[in-house]
Amino acid sequence: MERAIKVSDLYKGGPYMTDLKQNEIITEIRIPLSGLRGVYEFFRRGGASFPSVIVAVTYRERDGVVTDSRIAIGAVYPEPVLVSGHLNGLEVKEVRARVSDIVNTIFSSIDAKPLEDTHAPSDYKVRVARNLLTKALMSIANGSMQYLKTPTKEDLIRWEYRDGVEYVSDLVRVRVNVNGQWIEDLVEPRLLLLDFLRRHGFREVRRGVVMKVSAVHALCLLMVGPLSHAWSRWSGFQGTR
8 A cells, every 4th residue: 555755754863764664665756846946055075976965945935025935954964954934034135144143043953963974074064064055045145046946867967077978868888997808888877886896797896995986987987988098087086085
């Protein structure tokens, strides 16, 4: 039997802790068209497959006054933080003068310990989240926001190196030389190099610092075009780790 639950009721206080029962999986996500305006910001560091910080601010106004607002912070705490109505009653032009107070009030009200991951320690995540929230609120005050469009896969996957990358629908073509053997495949851009190698029979590969590189980086650094060009990119990438 299927059931529907709100996203706010899905998370239960910790990473991977949800309201799902043992015999349940998520089969569908419904996002209503709200007509809210807003700003969506995220931060991803290094070769991470997922953002380390996500911030979204949405609002509805009437005659220059905010009548409905929501501020969401994700990937920083054990579960997403949603603050509703904090901007209600403010004139949009007031937001600029109140940014610092708004940010301080919201973060001081969060009663949760921030998460850590291999790409960002907890205190760094909080600093970045504060900066992104400040940026989002300033965008609203400056009138530079837009009607919020639900991000698509293409919106979220904006890799730094795109030249020389061959896209086939939602996949990218990867060609990697492993121990003198060329391997070519079509993969999702978010696939880790570790999983790519294991998929092709290299079961002895273990997760480590070197393996935390996404397949699209492997694509851009190890394949496509002249081999010398690929290796020069690889050397440069190693130097930044």
